[in-house]
Amino acid sequence: MAQPFDPETAENLVEIDKQFAVRTVEWAQTHWNVITHIAPRQLKLTPIDEEIWEDFKKEFPELADFPDKLVNLDEEELKSAEAKKRWRTWMAKYEKKVKDYNFGTLLRNNVKEEYGENNAMLVLKIQWCAIEIARNRLGLNDYVYEEAQREVKAAAEKNSKSS
Numbered sequence: 001m002a003q004p005f006d007p008e009t010a011e012n013l014v015e016i017d018k019q020f021a022v023r024t025v026e027w028a029q030t031h032w033n034v035i036t037h038i039a040p041r042q043l044k045l046t047p048i049d050e051e052i053w054e055d056f057k058k059e060f061p062e063l064a065d066f067p068d069k070l071v072n073l074d075e076e077e078l079k080s081a082e083a084k085k086r087w088r089t090w091m092a093k094y095e096k097k098v099k100d101y102n103f104g105t106l107l108r109n110n111v112k113e114e115y116g117e118n119n120a121m122l123v124l125k126i127q128w129c130a131i132e133i134a135r136n137r138l139g140l141n142d143y144v145y146e147e148a149q150r151e152v153k154a155a156a157e158k159n160s161k162s163s
Helices: 014-037 049-059 067-071 081-092 125-137 142-162
Strands: 104-107 121-124
Touching (some): 014 104, 014 142, 067 125, 081 125, 104 125
């Protein structure tokens, strides 16, 4: 009879690790493409964005009430032992509400920069949702969208001049 699955002693299978990495990168690329083409304040990341936003504000006022902390996240602070415990308790509420709520997802440390080796940390999907919903609601992702729109406009002007 098979033994119960123990994540602490499970082997890392290279193929599974590769699939996981591909999925997280695809998610990050999709997110970046969306926030550069659609005004972030108009985005709905989950069917329950409002619930997540209200709950996030109540449970994490040190982030929700101080947008500067969401502009450039401190990974050590976000992943401290105390913070992990708080997040774990908070995230459990969303197990049956958000699909793949605990799937690893890349989160940008600095809201004004694209995902990259020096601007991404691995968090759980519901944590990503909460932070990105907050960034959208507070207008922190607007910079990315506005910069992308300036680039589109500049390229269009350059093309019209060269035609």
